[in-house]
Amino acid sequence: MVLLQKVSKVYPLYRRPSDRILELLPFFPSRLHRDFWALREVSLSVERGETVGIVGPNGSGKSTLLATVSGIVQPTSGRVVTEGRIAALLELGAGFNPEFTGRENVHLNGEILGLSRREVERVFPRIAAFADIGDFVDRPVKEYSSGMYVRLAFAAAIHVEPEILIVDEALAVGDAIFANRCIQKFEELKRRRVTVLFVSHDLGLVKRLADRAMLMLGGRVEAEGVPGEVVNRYVGLVLERERNRRSEEEESDGGPRGSFRHGDGSSRILAVEMLNAGGEPTQVLASGEKAGIRVRMRFARPSQEPVVGILIRSRLGIDVFGTNTRIEGLRLGSFAAGEVLQVEFHFDCLLTGQQYALTVAMQHWDGTSQDWVDDALSFTVVDTKDTAGLANLRTKVEWQRLQA
Secondary structure (H helix, E strand, O other), rough: OEEEEEEEEEEEEOHHHHHHOOOOOOOOOOOOOEEEEEEEEEEEOOOOEEEEEEEOOOOOOOOHEEEEEEEOOOOOOEEEEEOOOEEEEOOOOOOOOOOEEEEEEEHHHHHOOOOOOHHHHHHHHHHHHHHHHHHHOOOHHOOOOOOHHHHHHHHHHHHOOEEEEEEEEEEHOHHHHHHHHHHHHHHHHHHHHOEEEOOOOOHHHHHOOOOOEEEEEEEEEEEEEHHHHHHHHHHHHHHHHHHHHHHHHHHHHHOOOOOEEEEOOEEEEEEEEOOOOOOOOOOOEOOOEEEEEEEEEOOOOOOOOEEEEEEEOOHHHHHHHEEEEOOOOOOOOOOOOOOEEEEEEEEEOOOOOEEEEEEEEOOOOOOEEEEEEEEEEEEEEEOOOOOOEEOOOOOOOOOOOOOO
């Protein structure tokens, strides 16, 4: 069981290290710090065997909350009650001595959690098999890659028979095979009635694993309840913030900024919009829906046969689909400086339900860039079917019973 009652955590922030000392002096009455509230009156009750997923933007207090439940951070006010052995996998690098070998660190962590050396020896073969780092288990941890470290740390945490497991973004470091192995282990822990609190930016994972989800903003609990509903609220919040940010950028410098922008400046992309079936701007599409992408740009110099292109990537950066006006057999002609061009790409959204990023580009006919904007906007595809992969091929299944 985990119980938090109006838990708050405040950190004093100083502009200079010396201000911390000056503030202690009796003849220096000025207040030289400002308060940063990492948590503000957070209340939470988690029953035995329940899995709670915590989502929210960076800086919202998720990691501080887990550290407080683990006992690593003491709250400024409020009450934290836990019943049962806690195994925590928080910051990458925390908990292991870099000079010790992996085997020695596993024994040390097990003994800290109250296991005898014999008990650790009993479960060590399972830990080593799960981590699958080979002979490195007997090498100093300082020689490990981040993936090897998190493999061993996660394996140790789940095999010491915890009653409460606390995990902060552990699956973000491992590869796909290890991530799948961890998901199966999570489901096994749920069957064993182990209480799990975990933070993840993988919203699909939260919906799959969590019995309940919690959205944190500014150190407060903004929403709590059914994982799908909480995730949808978070996605809506992110999209709204992204829309406001993009609008401000477009007003300030005449175009979307994206994550990376380059080109020779012959033209400038002014606006990028995702369109729904009705031709209205949106950032949420239904799988199978008719959709469009509208790109508007202005020419700074005369241009002959410019090319407009789009590229859709998954949240992991995988290229999903890309095309341009030249591939589609269109020649746009000549444009003078100051002219504005608008191009719309229309397509069937045969994508699976998840988040995607859109890159747009203006190019010369030879492929050199006039204006290229990576991640000009993000959009979300929702689907009633839990289809795997990136493409929803709208499958139809036929079957019949045959006589032997």
